[in-house]
Ligand SMILES: Cc1cc2nc3c(=O)[nH]c(=O)nc-3n(C[C@H](O)[C@H](O)[C@H](O)COP(=O)(O)OP(=O)(O)OC[C@H]3O[C@@H](n4cnc5c(N)ncnc54)[C@H](O)[C@@H]3O)c2cc1C
């Protein structure tokens with residue numbers, strides 16, 4: 001089995017974001033960037049399938065600026081075999097990205113594509129489902145367990161009521177939820193090795209895809225401020241305030 | 250303008266998530282059609298006909314539609330959406346799984362998790378775990394949108410008199426098969442709609458300690474939530490998780506117990522309480538410092554900052570309620 005893992009470079013999950021004063025977006029200048037946490041989980045899962053002898057090759061792909069090389073190298077250091085960078089400075093949105101990924105699938109013919117369920121910057125939660133639609137493949141979203149067997153793949157999904165298990169035909173698209181696995185730490189020697197692993201660059205034109213955005217972000221604002229809290233001395237006082245002042249209990 | 254709303258249900262009962270979606274639909278158009286696709290689900294369609302403001306209910310009934318699989322439902326939604334200007338679904342795991350697939354089949358963008366409607370093509374949605382609000386304009390002819398259920402008032406479930414029409418089922422895709430569902434049945438109010446939520450964090454230390462919250466919740470008729478760290482530690486199942494990647498809650502009172510929110514800021518509380526972006530009226534944060542390292546705490550929060558240790562805490566809360 002060959003696995004393709006699309007990864008996105010986002011603001012590091014531990015950074016507190018700030019909205020630009022002019023409302024044009026969230027400040028990204030001089031902000032620490034990293035691999036989207038859900039993509040890390042996707043890379044980890046692919047590598048574990050390879051280590052378990054269920055997959056032969058793990059290929060990473062990122063669509064974005066040249067700087068995405070950084071997160072691709074990190075994925076290679078985790079243990080992926082090679083990487084592709086579809087280089088574009090354009091504003092990217094899930095439908096366009098899904099089209100680019102479909103073209104990459106056409107070139108690479110993977111049996112499985114594992115994506116993150118959601119990028120923690122735009123919180124779209126769309127790309128995997130869109131890719132599955134464009135390919136006409138089965139989808140197992142929000143996965144907390146992935147078990148290939150008998151030419152199919154069993155996926156346990158985290159849904160609102162609890163867990164749901166599906167059996168998918170291959171090829172298939174899977175998106176990862178947080179509890180699928182805990183990604184490994186990258187070891188220093190592997191960072192050195194990753195520098196030598198193949199990383200090919202492609203242009204969207206090579207893939208013949210239209211990445212034009214369909215949504216226009218007209219402004220970005222801070223959420224309304226919250227009024228300050230008060231500190232009370234005891235649980236008694238707290239319950240009293242909730243009862244008599246806030247009148248919520 | 251004509252709006253198609255995809256109803257979430259389990260073939261027996263209509264999910265309450267459809268009601269806020271209908272409210273959003275009514276802000277966008279005057280012709281609201283509801284799609285009920287499932288198997289032996291005519292009771293659901295009948296209930297849907299009663300929702301105030303709905304003009305038509307389409308019922309697609311076939312064995313392959315029974316489990317709400319996205320591969321089977323997406324073409325069905327596309328068929329039902331012929332002539333629609335908008336396609337709406339609740340931003341629940343059901344809607345999030347389905348609607349992007351529908352949008353891609355139609356070659357249109359999808360707008361996720363809207364919290365308000367500015368105009369016919371412009372919507373507000375949270376990004377960065379609710380730490381920013383983006384106003385986005387859709388340039389597509391058909392607009393596919395998921396609706397944050399806590400951000401819109403539920404439409405009245407009764408009083409309507411929509412006409413029911415059968416819709417021919419699209420052929421089975423056969424790409425995926427349903428195996429099983431493990432749902433945690435609970436007598437408590439639903440987390441996403443509860444008036445009071447009591448949530449526990451990693452600081453509770455053990456599953457046994459987490460149970461202390463049950464007594465508080467019982468007293469207050471509250472739903473129980475948890476931080477991701479508490480779920481990861483195995484204190485409670487994953488469907489308790491509140492936050493960016495868990496459930497969105499909008500209670501009047503949110504009681505956070507031993508929740509610190511470290512190390513990634515804003516993921517737990519960034520998304521709480523978003524009925525029109527308002528926080529709950531009251532927040533209580535018990536023990537364990539501020540909810541956020543940066544100091545922004547639950548709005549209107551009263552906190553017992555350096556308060557009692559766990560065992561005393563239980564005793565005191567019980568005494569006070
Ligand atoms: C991509 C991503 C998505 C995420 N999504 C979510 C999400 O949806 N929901 C979510 O909740 N989190 C989410 N997280 C995780 C989030 O960043 C925090 O790590 C998590 O919420 C912390 O949980 P906590 O507050 O229970 O733990 P902690 O931050 O460790 O807080 C525990 C609190 O208990 C106190 N405490 C500990 N021991 C004791 C004791 N013995 N006595 C008294 N007090 C004590 C501590 O002082 C602390 O205040 C996400 C993270 C990432 C990276």
Ligand SMILES: Nc1ncnc2c1ncn2[C@@H]1O[C@H](COP(=O)(O)O)[C@@H](O)[C@H]1O
Pocket residue numbers: 005006007008009036038039042061062063064092094097114115116117118119120122123124125126127128
């Ligand atoms: N620019 C991108 N390049 C590669 N993969 C991406 C890109 N954007 C999103 N993805 C993948 O799609 C997943 C979901 O992203 P989203 O739909 O934007 O929330 C991510 O976790 C990635 O796996």
